Amino acid sequence: MKKFVNDPRQFVPEMLEGITLASDGRLKYEPKYNLIYRADMPQEGKVSIIQGSGSGHEPAHTMIVGKGMLDAACPGDVFAGPPVEFVYETSKLLNSPKGVLHIVNNYTGDRLAFEQGREMCEMDGMRVETLLVNDDVAVKDSTWTVGRRGVAGNFFVIKAVGAASERGADLDELVRIGNKVIANVRTLGIALSSCTPPVKGTFLFDIADDEMEVGIGIHGEPGRQRTKLVSATEIVDIMLAAVVPDLPFQRGDEVALMINGLGGTPIGELYVLYGIAHKKLEADGIRVFRSYVNEYCTSLEMAGASLTLLKVDEELKSLLLDPAEVSIRVF
Amino acid sequence: MKKFVNDPRQFVPEMLEGITLASDGRLKYEPKYNLIYRADMPQEGKVSIIQGSGSGHEPAHTMIVGKGMLDAACPGDVFAGPPVEFVYETSKLLNSPKGVLHIVNNYTGDRLAFEQGREMCEMDGMRVETLLVNDDVAVKDSTWTVGRRGVAGNFFVIKAVGAASERGADLDELVRIGNKVIANVRTLGIALSSCTPPVKGTFLFDIADDEMEVGIGIHGEPGRQRTKLVSATEIVDIMLAAVVPDLPFQRGDEVALMINGLGGTPIGELYVLYGIAHKKLEADGIRVFRSYVNEYCTSLEMAGASLTLLKVDEELKSLLLDPAEVSIRVF
Numbered sequence: 001m002k003k004f005v006n007d008p009r010q011f012v013p014e015m016l017e018g019i020t021l022a023s024d025g026r027l028k029y030e031p032k033y034n035l036i037y038r039a040d041m042p043q044e045g046k047v048s049i050i051q052g053s054g055s056g057h058e059p060a061h062t063m064i065v066g067k068g069m070l071d072a073a074c075p076g077d078v079f080a081g082p083p084v085e086f087v088y089e090t091s092k093l094l095n096s097p098k099g100v101l102h103i104v105n106n107y108t109g110d111r112l113a114f115e116q117g118r119e120m121c122e123m124d125g126m127r128v129e130t131l132l133v134n135d136d137v138a139v140k141d142s143t144w145t146v147g148r149r150g151v152a153g154n155f156f157v158i159k160a161v162g163a164a165s166e167r168g169a170d171l172d173e174l175v176r177i178g179n180k181v182i183a184n185v186r187t188l189g190i191a192l193s194s195c196t197p198p199v200k201g202t203f204l205f206d207i208a209d210d211e212m213e214v215g216i217g218i219h220g221e222p223g224r225q226r227t228k229l230v231s232a233t234e235i236v237d238i239m240l241a242a243v244v245p246d247l248p249f250q251r252g253d254e255v256a257l258m259i260n261g262l263g264g265t266p267i268g269e270l271y272v273l274y275g276i277a278h279k280k281l282e283a284d285g286i287r288v289f290r291s292y293v294n295e296y297c298t299s300l301e302m303a304g305a306s307l308t309l310l311k312v313d314e315e316l317k318s319l320l321l322d323p324a325e326v327s328i329r330v331f
Numbered sequence: 332m333k334k335f336v337n338d339p340r341q342f343v344p345e346m347l348e349g350i351t352l353a354s355d356g357r358l359k360y361e362p363k364y365n366l367i368y369r370a371d372m373p374q375e376g377k378v379s380i381i382q383g384s385g386s387g388h389e390p391a392h393t394m395i396v397g398k399g400m401l402d403a404a405c406p407g408d409v410f411a412g413p414p415v416e417f418v419y420e421t422s423k424l425l426n427s428p429k430g431v432l433h434i435v436n437n438y439t440g441d442r443l444a445f446e447q448g449r450e451m452c453e454m455d456g457m458r459v460e461t462l463l464v465n466d467d468v469a470v471k472d473s474t475w476t477v478g479r480r481g482v483a484g485n486f487f488v489i490k491a492v493g494a495a496s497e498r499g500a501d502l503d504e505l506v507r508i509g510n511k512v513i514a515n516v517r518t519l520g521i522a523l524s525s526c527t528p529p530v531k532g533t534f535l536f537d538i539a540d541d542e543m544e545v546g547i548g549i550h551g552e553p554g555r556q557r558t559k560l561v562s563a564t565e566i567v568d569i570m571l572a573a574v575v576p577d578l579p580f581q582r583g584d585e586v587a588l589m590i591n592g593l594g595g596t597p598i599g600e601l602y603v604l605y606g607i608a609h610k611k612l613e614a615d616g617i618r619v620f621r622s623y624v625n626e627y628c629t630s631l632e633m634a635g636a637s638l639t640l641l642k643v644d645e646e647l648k649s650l651l652l653d654p655a656e657v658s659i660r661v662f
Binding site: 002003004005006011014015017018019020021022023024055056058059063064068069159192193209212229231232233235263264265266267268269270271272273274275276278279290291292293294295298300301303305324326327328329330331 | 333334335336337342345346348349350351352353354355386387389390394395399400486490523524540543560562563564566594595596597598599600601602603604605606607609610621622623624625626629631632634636655657658659660661662
């Protein structure tokens with residue numbers, strides 16, 4: 001295993017400490033619950049927005065805690081949902097008179113933790129609502145999931161409700177907006193390589209030198225099929241053929257187009273995919289409102305990429321363009 | 332070779348087209364010279380800032396063309412300097428009454444192209460100045476270089492002169508500021524894996540499963556030594572022991588601290604390195620003014636990281652904090 005780690009069991013805490021130290025006081029860290037949160041939260045006049053999926057998908061979701069995005073993140077270990085205790089204690093610490101919003105990616109472990117955590121909060125008299133993200137069109141159920149998986153589309157849910165929350169939206173309004181994003185976002189991922197969780201120390205799965213996994217899950221779960229590696233243009237065709245008819249996205253629609261790197265693929269290759277997808281969509285009368293080419297939801301150092309389309313209306317366009325603060329810095 | 336490519340010889344043009352399509356009209360693309368430039372440049376009242384190194388180091392430098400950064404980039408193919416013609420034609424197209432600034436990373440191929448390109452421009456009566464970036468402390472000369480190599484510190488040179496240029500600084504002032512950054516920035520990189528240039532199709536070099544290359548060059552050139560892979564904390568010790576005494580950075584200094592990923596290392600590991608480095612510097616009385624944890628200058632999908640320190644004064648701090656526009660988007 002070739003990684004920058006000390007004790008692999010301390011990988012997540014050391015990463016969280018690094019994120020906090022890099023934030024110049026903007027973020028606080030509570031090691032007991034793997035909890036990263038905005039130093040200026042909770043606030044009386046704002047719903048608190050919380051996520052707690054597995055680690056290993058960075059920058060999702062611990063590196064997008066900030067104004068206009070998440071208010072707190074309480075991740076589990078690599079590829080493991082957080083314990084119920086993390087969800088409960090985080091929700092209590094971030095509790096606000098306007099309520100708490102849980103954004104949960106649809107994995108059985110995450111769902112159980114957040115359902116039980118919510119029940120405990122409600123017994124304490126707190127008001128909690130939940131958004132369930134399930135944008136991955138690859139498979140109906142999976143080894144980790146009943147129903148579709150939540151993947152890179154999670155970013156758009158957080159961006160939209162985070163912006164609305166800064167504008168003062170109440171909990172019901174955030175649930176409406178979040179569910180609008182969820183209803184209009186679809187993703188398909190393709191992996192070229194496996195990845196190595198630090199504690200495991202060996203590959204999550206094997207894949208031959210000339211193969212790719214179409215519809216890969218972000219924990220290396222099988223997708224639709226294992227096929228021979230094909231050209232970038234053919235890969236975009238496969239992605240669009242899975243994503244476009246699923247909503248469906250249609251002539252006249254405006255979309256946000258995301259090419260998300262899975263961790264080990266250089267951004268130059270992501271822009272190759274982006275250019276091909278952009279041209280194909282525009283040729284089909286689907287207008288690209290805004291581009292997102294970067295890593296948003298990864299699987300450690302997996303080589304691969306996912307394509308996400310979000311159909312936008314005037315409300316979502318406005319929310320996507322609002323300012324935000326995240327840990328990730330480009331200048 | 333497992334990459335998202337079509338014809339590998341078209342990798343760079345297809346990437347550049349993708350960058351342009353993602354820019355929403357902000358950038359223009361001239362395929363004849365691999366040229367990406369700001370659609371609103373040249374301007375009469377602004378020096379034009381140009382770079383043209385090899386490709387394969389993205390986001391450097393084609394993805395940081397924009398207001399407050401580069402005005403144009405004319406890269407060569409992967410790990411190859413641009414032809415003289417690219418430099419000359421780009422400089423002519425971007426020529427401004429205030430002059431043209433070339434920012435050149437210190438590699439023999441890049442230097443030759445830019446020295447000859449500058450001579451051709453000067454014969455045409457243009458005013459051109461050059462900044463030579465050489466922040467890599469690893470080796471004095473190398474297989475690709477006479478003198479030290481230019482690596483991730485290049486980002487800070489571009490950020491500072493880009494900001495000053497937007498404020499209206501003239502060419503002499505930009506040369507002064509750029510050389511101040513160059514005099515105060517130092518870097519060391521460590522590689523855990525090799526990488527595969529698309530046209531070559533095979534690894535650039537071999538490295539054993541338990542080894543790392545200390546002082547790696549961004550084209551896979553040898554560094555100081557090949558050693559056994561050690562812990563994250565020991566790696567930061569090696570990086571700081573090379574970088575800190577070189578300037579030297581001293582108690583009471585304020586620094587920008589960059590942990591730059593070389594392409595294949597997940598950002599979670601970069602934050603582990605960041606946290607360790609931040610604590611060690613602060614313990615030695617060196618204050619971290621601002622954190623930079625991301626990919627800034629890569630070697631395709633190489634696993635590895637570099638540490639860069641820039642000693643800042645009030646002028647540089649102010650320039651680093653100015654707004655900028657780049658292709659890379661985090662929200």
